[in-house]
Amino acid sequence: MSWDPVWEKIFREQAWGKYPGEELIRFVARNFYAAPDRSAVRILEVGCGPGANLWFLAREGFAFAGIDGSSTAIAKAEKRLDDECPGWRSFGELRVGDMGNLPFGDAEFDAVIDNEAVCCNPWDASKAIYAEMARVTKPAGRIFSRTFADGTWGEGTGKSAGHHAWFCEDGPMAGKGFARFTTLDEIPVLIAGFDVRSVELLTWTLEGRRHEIREWVILGEKPAGTGPTS
């Protein structure tokens, strides 16, 4: 099971972000805005939470699927899509489920998205999730993964939880259960099913530059000509 129940509580109690991040928008725009038929482009988000990114994909006319361990998050995503994107069920789907065992066939998606969801999982489970993401991606399909980098505020605080992981007491992941931080050299190992095309670093400060958040934005491509991996 690659999902921490603390997120059920978080999604129930927190007013979560409703708008997609700029990096994700840029990724989708650069790769898919010019597609002749956007509804033929199918994108999966793992750990989609209450669906800010799926709402964006739906608004922009892409086919999508979202999966999350939290039934509260999926119910919120469903309500928002019902309210704002009538007819979304004809081109989108939502599932409560386990990212480590995706309920999709091989090579179904043109792109797969992880917006700081995989990093809530231990190293081995994360590798397995990325492998699952590669399995369901079409050859030459893309991955976008935004994930916390080493050196982020909160890393090393709280209780140690295995490989570069903590139950943080400080920082953006404080009180949110398990958090794993990724180093640059780990990325190709972690995301072995894709050729990593670029890794960008976002750094931004909080509280008058007292703290720093560091995030990798990893873009990759599934090697063309690779068959299904299972």
Add this chain to the structure above:
Amino acid sequence: MWDATWESIFQAREWGQYPGEDVVRFIARNYYGVPNRAAVKVLEVGSGVGANLWFLAREGFSFSGIEGSPTAVARTVARLDREVPGWKGNGSEVRVGDCLSLPYANDSFDAVLDIGAISCNSFEDSQRIYAELLRVAKPGGMLFSRVVAGGSWGDGTGVPAGRRAFVNCTEGTVAGMGLIRFTDERDVDDLLGSWKRMAIERSIWTEGDRNHEVRQLNIFASKS
């Protein structure tokens, strides 16, 4: 002064349609909890095609936008009409105009936003715009100004155009965008004038597989 380069940029490009993460964060943190959002008045200078105004409208705030490009203002209004019916209800409006001389009364706004617009002005004009923003902000009102920071990709390229400014930088995300002024932290107080500085945050993202750095400062201040 508004640079006509932007008219052709707005005509040619499919510009950003969604609000910046830091804009959402600023508004959420300071104003999501108020009992009556429609009573919160926000001004954005250089509102472009209106991604942030659209966000403010959706979230129930009152707003004004001012922008030099008629194309950008027309797109903003068309989108608001299409997606947020009734958006003018609380007195919200968008107009073509000049940030150097704001067409608003003193003490009008709870918050004023500059998301990269003032950076397109000379140092002296920028000082005047910050002073105008201070004039139209309510006592206790807040400023959020996102500026291009010194050392950002493209700094020092193009034709020098006064204090820390260049016309048509030849590199980076600012290439070909007319006048761009780069803000160094030591110049912030000089720019802000009588605004009371609250915090400066730094934001850097890389481009070209970490070969280039795009740098911004997020400046927060209040009118005391």
